[in-house]
Amino acid sequence: TQTTRPQRMLAAVQKNATRGDPRSVVKAIDQFCRQKEWAMNVGDEKGCILDSVVTEVNPATVLELGTYCGYSTVRIASLLPPDAKLITLEFNPHNAAIARQVIAWAGLGDKIQLVEGASGDWIPKMKEKFGIETFDLVFLDHWKDRYLPDTKLMEECGLLRKGSILLADNVISPGTPDYLEYIRNSPRYKSQYFRSHLEYTKAEDGLEKSVFLG
Numbered sequence: 001t002q003t004t005r006p007q008r009m010l011a012a013v014q015k016n017a018t019r020g021d022p023r024s025v026v027k028a029i030d031q032f033c034r035q036k037e038w039a040m041n042v043g044d045e046k047g048c049i050l051d052s053v054v055t056e057v058n059p060a061t062v063l064e065l066g067t068y069c070g071y072s073t074v075r076i077a078s079l080l081p082p083d084a085k086l087i088t089l090e091f092n093p094h095n096a097a098i099a100r101q102v103i104a105w106a107g108l109g110d111k112i113q114l115v116e117g118a119s120g121d122w123i124p125k126m127k128e129k130f131g132i133e134t135f136d137l138v139f140l141d142h143w144k145d146r147y148l149p150d151t152k153l154m155e156e157c158g159l160l161r162k163g164s165i166l167l168a169d170n171v172i173s174p175g176t177p178d179y180l181e182y183i184r185n186s187p188r189y190k191s192q193y194f195r196s197h198l199e200y201t202k203a204e205d206g207l208e209k210s211v212f213l214g
Protein backbone atom coordinates (compact mmCIF):
# COMPACT_ATOMS: atom_id res chain seq x y z
CA THR A 1 0.00 0.00 0.00
CA GLN A 2 1.09 3.55 -0.77
CA THR A 3 2.96 5.46 1.95
CA THR A 4 2.14 9.07 2.78
CA ARG A 5 4.54 12.01 2.52
CA PRO A 6 4.78 12.35 6.31
CA GLN A 7 5.63 8.62 6.52
CA ARG A 8 8.37 9.06 3.89
CA MET A 9 9.68 12.09 5.81
CA LEU A 10 9.82 10.05 9.05
CA ALA A 11 11.66 7.25 7.21
CA ALA A 12 14.23 9.81 6.04
CA VAL A 13 14.72 10.99 9.64
CA GLN A 14 15.15 7.41 10.92
CA LYS A 15 17.60 6.67 8.11
CA ASN A 16 19.69 9.88 8.12
CA ALA A 17 19.44 11.47 11.56
CA THR A 18 21.13 10.45 14.81
CA ARG A 19 18.80 9.50 17.68
CA GLY A 20 18.87 12.19 20.38
CA ASP A 21 20.39 14.81 18.07
CA PRO A 22 17.70 17.42 17.24
CA ARG A 23 19.87 19.34 14.79
CA SER A 24 20.48 16.19 12.74
CA VAL A 25 16.68 15.63 12.63
CA VAL A 26 16.15 19.19 11.33
CA LYS A 27 18.92 18.70 8.75
CA ALA A 28 17.51 15.34 7.58
CA ILE A 29 14.05 16.84 7.02
CA ASP A 30 15.44 19.86 5.15
CA GLN A 31 17.52 17.52 2.94
CA PHE A 32 14.44 15.34 2.26
CA CYS A 33 12.37 18.41 1.31
CA ARG A 34 15.06 19.92 -0.92
CA GLN A 35 16.16 16.71 -2.65
CA LYS A 36 13.05 14.52 -2.62
CA GLU A 37 9.66 16.10 -1.85
CA TRP A 38 8.49 19.59 -0.89
CA ALA A 39 6.63 19.69 2.44
CA MET A 40 5.14 22.50 4.52
CA ASN A 41 7.79 22.74 7.25
CA VAL A 42 8.89 26.26 8.17
CA GLY A 43 12.20 25.23 6.55
CA ASP A 44 15.83 26.24 6.95
CA GLU A 45 15.69 29.90 5.87
CA LYS A 46 12.67 30.97 7.96
CA GLY A 47 13.91 28.43 10.55
CA CYS A 48 16.95 30.60 11.21
CA ILE A 49 14.69 33.59 11.92
CA LEU A 50 12.60 31.35 14.22
CA ASP A 51 15.79 30.25 16.02
CA SER A 52 16.87 33.85 16.62
CA VAL A 53 13.46 34.83 18.04
CA VAL A 54 13.37 31.76 20.33
CA THR A 55 16.90 32.47 21.56
CA GLU A 56 16.07 36.15 22.17
CA VAL A 57 12.81 35.41 24.03
CA ASN A 58 14.24 32.43 25.94
CA PRO A 59 10.66 31.37 26.77
CA ALA A 60 9.56 29.23 29.72
CA THR A 61 6.19 28.52 28.04
CA VAL A 62 5.63 28.09 24.29
CA LEU A 63 2.48 27.33 22.31
CA GLU A 64 2.86 26.09 18.73
CA LEU A 65 -0.30 26.01 16.63
CA GLY A 66 0.19 23.53 13.79
CA THR A 67 2.67 20.72 14.49
CA TYR A 68 2.50 18.99 11.07
CA CYS A 69 5.45 16.55 11.30
CA GLY A 70 7.21 18.26 14.18
CA TYR A 71 10.02 20.06 12.31
CA SER A 72 9.53 23.44 13.99
CA THR A 73 8.54 21.71 17.24
CA VAL A 74 11.98 20.05 17.37
CA ARG A 75 13.70 23.24 16.17
CA ILE A 76 12.12 25.31 18.95
CA ALA A 77 12.42 22.71 21.73
CA SER A 78 16.14 22.18 21.03
CA LEU A 79 16.72 25.85 22.01
CA LEU A 80 14.61 25.96 25.19
CA PRO A 81 15.97 26.28 28.74
CA PRO A 82 15.83 23.09 30.89
CA ASP A 83 12.43 23.46 32.62
CA ALA A 84 10.62 25.12 29.71
CA LYS A 85 7.36 23.66 28.34
CA LEU A 86 6.28 23.54 24.70
CA ILE A 87 2.67 22.66 23.90
CA THR A 88 1.98 21.93 20.24
CA LEU A 89 -1.45 21.50 18.67
CA GLU A 90 -2.10 19.29 15.63
CA PHE A 91 -5.51 18.76 14.03
CA ASN A 92 -4.72 15.78 11.81
CA PRO A 93 -4.26 12.51 13.77
CA HIS A 94 -2.02 10.93 11.10
CA ASN A 95 0.35 13.91 11.13
CA ALA A 96 0.29 13.89 14.95
CA ALA A 97 1.33 10.22 14.98
CA ILE A 98 4.28 10.97 12.68
CA ALA A 99 5.23 14.07 14.70
CA ARG A 100 5.34 12.02 17.92
CA GLN A 101 7.90 9.69 16.32
CA VAL A 102 9.99 12.57 14.96
CA ILE A 103 9.98 14.21 18.41
CA ALA A 104 10.93 10.89 20.03
CA TRP A 105 13.80 10.38 17.54
CA ALA A 106 15.12 13.84 18.47
CA GLY A 107 14.95 12.85 22.16
CA LEU A 108 12.79 15.85 23.06
CA GLY A 109 9.70 14.00 24.35
CA ASP A 110 10.03 15.36 27.89
CA LYS A 111 9.96 19.03 26.77
CA ILE A 112 7.05 18.73 24.37
CA GLN A 113 3.34 18.09 24.92
CA LEU A 114 1.65 17.25 21.62
CA VAL A 115 -2.14 17.73 21.75
CA GLU A 116 -4.47 16.51 19.03
CA GLY A 117 -7.49 18.61 18.21
CA ALA A 118 -8.85 21.97 17.17
CA SER A 119 -7.28 25.20 18.44
CA GLY A 120 -10.72 26.66 19.11
CA ASP A 121 -11.48 23.79 21.49
CA TRP A 122 -8.10 23.60 23.21
CA ILE A 123 -7.08 27.25 23.71
CA PRO A 124 -9.81 27.83 26.34
CA LYS A 125 -8.61 24.74 28.23
CA MET A 126 -4.88 25.53 28.39
CA LYS A 127 -4.96 26.88 31.94
CA GLU A 128 -6.98 24.07 33.51
CA LYS A 129 -5.47 21.17 31.48
CA PHE A 130 -1.79 22.17 31.44
CA GLY A 131 -1.41 24.56 34.36
CA ILE A 132 -0.39 27.35 32.01
CA GLU A 133 -0.81 30.95 33.21
CA THR A 134 0.39 32.78 30.08
CA PHE A 135 2.54 31.95 27.03
CA ASP A 136 5.86 33.73 26.59
CA LEU A 137 5.94 32.75 22.90
CA VAL A 138 3.25 31.57 20.44
CA PHE A 139 4.28 30.21 17.01
CA LEU A 140 1.29 30.38 14.64
CA ASP A 141 1.69 27.87 11.82
CA HIS A 142 -1.70 26.23 11.51
CA TRP A 143 -4.64 26.88 9.17
CA LYS A 144 -4.17 30.43 7.93
CA ASP A 145 -7.82 31.39 8.49
CA ARG A 146 -7.43 30.47 12.18
CA TYR A 147 -4.61 32.92 13.01
CA LEU A 148 -6.94 35.87 13.71
CA PRO A 149 -9.75 34.10 15.59
CA ASP A 150 -7.24 32.19 17.71
CA THR A 151 -5.27 35.35 18.55
CA LYS A 152 -8.49 37.01 19.73
CA LEU A 153 -9.34 33.84 21.68
CA MET A 154 -5.91 33.83 23.39
CA GLU A 155 -6.48 37.49 24.37
CA GLU A 156 -9.94 36.68 25.76
CA CYS A 157 -8.63 33.65 27.70
CA GLY A 158 -5.90 35.75 29.32
CA LEU A 159 -3.15 33.60 27.83
CA LEU A 160 -1.07 36.61 26.74
CA ARG A 161 0.79 38.91 29.10
CA LYS A 162 2.59 42.24 28.54
CA GLY A 163 5.62 41.19 26.47
CA SER A 164 4.25 37.90 25.08
CA ILE A 165 5.57 37.33 21.56
CA LEU A 166 3.47 36.05 18.65
CA LEU A 167 5.47 34.74 15.68
CA ALA A 168 3.36 33.93 12.61
CA ASP A 169 4.51 31.86 9.64
CA ASN A 170 3.18 32.25 6.06
CA VAL A 171 1.87 35.77 6.35
CA ILE A 172 2.55 36.20 2.57
CA SER A 173 2.35 32.64 1.24
CA PRO A 174 -0.32 31.23 1.56
CA GLY A 175 -1.04 34.52 3.34
CA THR A 176 -3.04 35.63 6.37
CA PRO A 177 -4.44 39.03 5.30
CA ASP A 178 -7.06 39.45 8.01
CA TYR A 179 -4.49 38.56 10.73
CA LEU A 180 -1.90 41.01 9.32
CA GLU A 181 -4.47 43.80 9.07
CA TYR A 182 -5.55 43.27 12.68
CA ILE A 183 -2.16 42.83 14.29
CA ARG A 184 -0.48 45.70 12.39
CA ASN A 185 -3.28 48.18 13.21
CA SER A 186 -4.03 47.15 16.78
CA PRO A 187 -2.71 49.52 19.49
CA ARG A 188 -2.23 46.42 21.66
CA TYR A 189 0.63 45.03 19.48
CA LYS A 190 3.97 46.19 18.13
CA SER A 191 4.72 44.25 14.92
CA GLN A 192 7.77 43.60 12.75
CA TYR A 193 7.93 41.76 9.40
CA PHE A 194 10.88 39.45 8.66
CA ARG A 195 11.00 39.01 4.89
CA SER A 196 12.09 35.55 3.70
CA HIS A 197 10.94 32.87 1.24
CA LEU A 198 8.37 30.11 1.22
CA GLU A 199 10.19 27.01 2.47
CA TYR A 200 12.45 25.39 -0.14
CA THR A 201 11.30 27.81 -2.88
CA LYS A 202 12.06 31.26 -4.33
CA ALA A 203 8.55 32.56 -3.66
CA GLU A 204 8.23 35.40 -1.16
CA ASP A 205 7.04 34.62 2.34
CA GLY A 206 7.89 35.93 5.78
CA LEU A 207 7.34 35.82 9.52
CA GLU A 208 5.43 38.50 11.43
CA LYS A 209 6.71 39.03 14.99
CA SER A 210 4.32 40.85 17.30
CA VAL A 211 4.75 41.89 20.95
CA PHE A 212 1.56 42.02 23.04
CA LEU A 213 1.57 45.33 24.90
CA GLY A 214 -1.09 44.34 27.45
Ligand SMILES: O=C(NCCc1nnc(-c2ccc3[nH]cnc3c2)[nH]1)c1cc(-c2ccc(F)cc2)cc(O)c1O
Pocket residue numbers: 040041042065066067068089090091092117118119120141142143144146169170173174198199
Ligand atom coordinates in the same frame (compact mmCIF):
# COMPACT_ATOMS: atom_id res chain seq x y z
O1 LIG B 1 -1.32 24.83 5.79
C1 LIG B 1 -0.22 25.04 6.28
N1 LIG B 1 0.01 24.76 7.57
C2 LIG B 1 -1.06 24.19 8.41
C3 LIG B 1 -0.74 22.76 8.82
C4 LIG B 1 -1.48 22.43 10.07
N2 LIG B 1 -1.11 21.49 10.96
N3 LIG B 1 -1.99 21.52 11.96
C5 LIG B 1 -2.90 22.44 11.68
C6 LIG B 1 -3.99 22.79 12.56
C7 LIG B 1 -3.83 22.59 13.95
C8 LIG B 1 -4.85 22.92 14.82
C9 LIG B 1 -6.02 23.45 14.32
N4 LIG B 1 -7.17 23.85 14.92
C10 LIG B 1 -7.97 24.30 13.93
N5 LIG B 1 -7.40 24.18 12.74
C11 LIG B 1 -6.16 23.65 12.96
C12 LIG B 1 -5.16 23.32 12.06
N6 LIG B 1 -2.62 23.03 10.49
C13 LIG B 1 0.91 25.55 5.46
C14 LIG B 1 0.77 25.56 4.06
C15 LIG B 1 1.81 26.00 3.24
C16 LIG B 1 1.67 26.02 1.77
C17 LIG B 1 2.27 27.04 1.03
C18 LIG B 1 2.14 27.06 -0.36
C19 LIG B 1 1.42 26.07 -1.00
F1 LIG B 1 1.32 26.08 -2.35
C20 LIG B 1 0.83 25.05 -0.25
C21 LIG B 1 0.95 25.03 1.12
C22 LIG B 1 3.03 26.43 3.82
C23 LIG B 1 3.16 26.42 5.20
O2 LIG B 1 4.33 26.83 5.79
C24 LIG B 1 2.11 26.01 6.01
O3 LIG B 1 2.30 26.05 7.37
Ligand SMILES: [Mg+2]
Pocket residue numbers: 040041042141169170
Ligand atom coordinates in the same frame (compact mmCIF):
# COMPACT_ATOMS: atom_id res chain seq x y z
MG1 LIG C 1 4.02 27.25 7.81
